Amino acid sequence: MTDAISVITAKRDGRELTDRQIDWVIDAFTRGEVADEQMSALAMAIVFNGLTRAETARWTAAMIATGQRMDLSALRRPTVDKHSTGGVGDKITLPLAPLVAACGAAVPQLSGRGLGHTGGTLDKLESIPGWRAELTGEEILAILVDPEIGAVVCAAGAGLAPADKKLYALRDVTGTVESVPLLASSIMSKKIAEGAGALVLDVKVGAGAFMKTLAGARELATVMVELGADAGMHTVALLTAMDSPLGYTAGNALEVAESVEVLAGGGPADVVALTLTLAEEMLGAAGLYDADPAAALRDGRAMDRWRAMVRAQGGDPVAPLPRARESEVVAATGSGVVTGLDAMAVGIAARLLGAGRLRQGEPVQAGAGVRWHVRPGDTVRAGQPLFTLYTDDPDRFGPARAALAGACALGGTHRAGPLVIERIGPVPASVGS
Incomplete structure (x- = not known):
């Protein structure tokens, strides 16, 4: 007979879990038979001892099996989705989904909430007055079928990989986010159940990412591409830099406003560049080689x-976005060239200010x-503003300032690295043909 303690101790001791153990623990956790503290212990054991390729595939399949799969066969346009593993200031989904839809694809974008120090797409969009993340399957299909829309960004429905929804929230508050098999299975269980024909993964690497090293990011990307291929989904991954945050803002309404700037033809150069790069990959994966996202x-x-x-x-796309009641400026104490802007420090500060969660289920401040x-490469003078902090609770300024201490490094020169580091996955059919 399988029980939670035997599964936990098996992984704690570095043993490979059987298919039966994986199927049972995922199903029992979803039904409430395995308690949160027991699944937390198992997740931590996986962080330390990992899962094999076979275990990860079975874990992913078990999470999919707890719910239903979406049927997108009624759509007349090719379907393609994108997923980011999470970064600071990463608002790319917001301009990207409507952009790819405008170029002829249907984009069923199932997104999540903030995880650790990274912002959540749903939390950002919920800062728009009236916007709702929870949609029925019928509502999702109606939006995707509509020739004037063709894109939807929403939460995975209660019936779609419900095991992941529970485990995702638990990992956020138990220090068990940074695990290749847990990240890969979480992402791919939702994406495979969603039923899109193609998927482009934006795997972040660097100080502000869950994967700090290129080797770790490459491992995560490879596992996800393999899981997608196993499921018959055309899957491609781009490894993108996350030492510095994207754009100029981290926070829910702040990032929506910056995304609208991109859609209006402006916005930060790095956000525009990555949006267009991912759009081109998505359109290629969907077979729309002649589309021009720019x-x-x-x-x-x-x-x-x-x-x-x-x-x-x-939602009301022209309504004013919420603004924090309080703000405070952090100024430079020295002069020089910005040689680094620590994305992790910025993400932690945003979370402490109220943009993210410190406890499961906690509301966020819009x-x-x-x-x-400033960004790396800029020259600053002592007394020049480096950051502006926003919150409804001024008691949060102190911890946020402390998190940002040393986040902006000054020196003599800065050499910028590439935004897109590497590509993993099949080459589009039109390339080289």
């Missing part, structure tokens, strides 16, 4: 899709977060 940004088609998508989910006024 043109769709310039001519307003992507913005039109954004507004239609937000309205379809109950207006909280961090705006940075």
Whole structure:
């Protein structure tokens, strides 16, 4: 007979879990038979001792088996999704989904909430007045079928890999996020159950990512690409830099506003560049080789899709976004060239200000977060603003300032590295043909 303690001790002692043990523990946890503290212990054992390739595949399949799969066969357009492993200031999904839809694909984007020091796409979008993340399967399909929309960003429904929803929330508050098999199975269980024909993964690597090293990011990307291929899903991964945060803001409403700037034809250069790169990968994976995402940004088609998508989910795309009641500026104490901006420190500060969660189920502040006024390569003078902090609770400023101490490194020179480091996965059919 299988029980929680035997499964926990097996992994604690470094043994490979059997298919029966994995199937049982995932199902029992979903039904409430395995308590949160027991699954937390198992997750921590996996952080330390890992899962084999076979265990990871079975763990993913077991999570999918706890729910249903979406059927997107009624859609007349190719379906493609994108997922980021999480970064600081990573608001790419917001402009990307409507942009790819404007170019002819259907984008069923199932997203999550904040995890650890990284922001959550759903938390960001919920800062838009009226917008709702929870949609029925029928509502999702109706939005995707609509020729004026074609993209939806929402929570995975209660029936879609429900095991992952429970485990995701638990990992966020138990220090068990940074694990290749847990990250890979969490992402791919939802994406495979979602039923899209293709998937592009944005695997972050660096100080502000869950994967700190290129080797770790490559391992995670490879496992996910393999899991996708096993399921018959065209899967590609890009390894992208996350030593410095993306754009100039981290926080829910702050990042929505910056995303709208991108859709309006402006916005930070790095956010625009990564949005277009991922759009090109998604369109290639969907077989839409002649689409021009840069043109769709310039001519307003992507913005039109954004507004239609937000309205379809109950939101008002032109309503003022929430603003924090309090703000405070952090100024430079010295002068020089910015040689580094620590994404992890910025992410922690945003979380402490209220943009993220410290306890499971805790609400987030829509207006909280961090705006940075300089990026690596900029020259600053003593007294110049480096950061502006936003929160509704001024008692949060002290911890956030402490988190940012030393986050902006000054020196003599800075050499920028590439935003996209590596690509893992099949080459689009049109390339080299």
